[in-house]
Amino acid sequence: MNATPELLRMPDSEESRGHKPAAELRFDATVPRDLVHRAAIAEVFVTDSARVGEDPTNDEHTFEVAAQLPRAHVVGERGGSYDFLLLVEVLRQSGVLVAHRYLDVPLDRAFIFSALNLTISGLEALRIGSRPAHAVLSTTVRPKRNAAGRVLGFDFTGTFWLDGEAAIVGSGSLTFVTNRAFQMLRAGNRKKLDGRSPRHPQLLRSAPSLVGRRDASNIVLTEPSVSESGTASAMLVVDTDHPHLFDHQLDHVPGNLQLEAARQLSVAAVAKLHGLPAESLVVTAARAEFSDFAELDLVTKAVAEVGDASFDGALGAVTVPVSITVSQEGHTVASLAIEVTQWS
Known part of the structure; x- marks a missing residue:
């Protein structure tokens, strides 16, 4: 795709x-x-x-x-x-x-x-x-x-x-x-999901080098699985003690964490498929649509499809588009598109 x-x-x-x-x-x-x-x-x-x-x-x-x-x-x-x-x-x-x-x-x-x-x-x-x-x-x-x-x-x-x-x-x-309306939205989302899934298990973070990171505390994925056909997948690792992603208490997986997960999965997939060092890849475009809340205590899965590389004249670099779906219990909570390019 x-x-x-x-x-x-x-x-x-x-x-x-x-x-x-x-x-x-x-x-x-x-x-x-x-x-x-x-x-x-x-x-x-x-x-x-x-x-x-x-x-x-x-x-x-x-x-x-x-x-x-x-x-x-x-x-x-x-x-x-x-x-x-x-x-x-x-x-x-x-x-x-x-x-x-x-x-x-x-x-x-x-x-x-x-x-x-x-x-x-x-x-x-x-x-x-x-x-x-x-x-x-x-x-x-x-x-x-x-x-x-x-x-x-x-x-x-x-x-x-x-x-x-x-x-x-x-x-x-x-x-x-309003807070009351927000709580009603959250209650409705929980009602759809409660009882349908086991609680979130403890997950192991990916090695930083695979996803273009250096600090293990910033890893938000398990080790990505990347197929030769261009499909990649991983589970989100949600650390509620992270000082930036969880600056204050939240009752759901925030959008910026999902964006970071999409970035890390895209980088891992493009690096593996094109034989590039993951640390050399940067995001040059991102589109995100958050259709529902992602619950903290349920397994969250990200699946990516890598597109074809092309030269972007405005950037003066080759870019690769990746589409990502974030889901819980088979229900899509976010759809994202990430464009990555190699830059030193």
């Missing part, structure tokens, strides 16, 4: 090579951690934000969000470049901040990412320099409101800049629900 993410390549223009924020943004302190739903201050990366545009005719709003990227982080193992998982977290925090600070979404709301689509638009922009990078997300959001005008969620598109260089373009959808 060939799986091709919906790529959103940025043109190689003067604007994309030297972006100047429309607002004066600060990078000297982070925002309060409750505004981005983090428990640890060290896990907050967003520093400032500003509304820079608004179109009342179609309820469209444009914001800029600033963040500082740490040169070293628990998930940043590649050394020379900023880790994909870290960039995803900055984008998530930006969306949460915008909702609370500008769209009057109460702090006690639960946030659900139903879809995410990201594409690396410039690999060189991801290289770590001699100081922490100043990141700016320029994003446009289109709120979804109820009859009373309360925001229930929003769709967004945006460009992520690192020290003025275009790094990522993306889009996605976010939904906000």
Whole structure:
């Protein structure tokens, strides 16, 4: 099966090579951690934000969000470049901040990412320099409101800049629900699954070298099984003590862990099939649709199908698309597409 993410390549223009924020943004302190739903201050990366545009005719709003990227982080193992998982977290925090600070979404709301689509638009922009990078997300959001005008969620598109260089373009959808509604959703999901499966067994992590990682604590898969036909599979290893993936207590397997599982499985499969070192492979695009909650105490399986390699002119590199399905008890909880490429 060939799986091709919906790529959103940025043109190689003067604007994309030297972006100047429309607002004066600060990078000297982070925002309060409750505004981005983090428990640890060290896990907050967003520093400032500003509304820079608004179109009342179609309820469209444009914001800029600033963040500082740490040169070293628990998930940043590649050394020379900023880790994909870290960039995803900055984008998530930006969306949460915008909702609370500008769209009057109460702090006690639960946030659900139903879809995410990201594409690396410039690999060189991801290289770590001699100081922490100043990141700016320029994003446009289109709120979804109820009859009373309360925001229930929003769709967004945006460009992520690192020290003025275009790094990522993306889009996605976010939904906000009350705690009571969230508990009803969770109860409904548990009712469908309880009694149908044994509790989650203890699983052994894959060797880091197989999935492009160095630190065993960041491994979220069992050892992948990769067939010559291009199919790969593994079980998710869910460590609720991980300081980044479980910064605070959750009652389900979070989306960023599922993204990391898809990344690790894709890297392992492409490395095995094409005879490449796993540590040389990076994510250049990711699309995710989260259709249901993944329960912490049930076995979670990921299955990948590797597509055909092709040359991407915008990146100047050969890329390989991989489609991944994450399931519990034969029920799909997430569908993802990952594009990987070799980069040194």
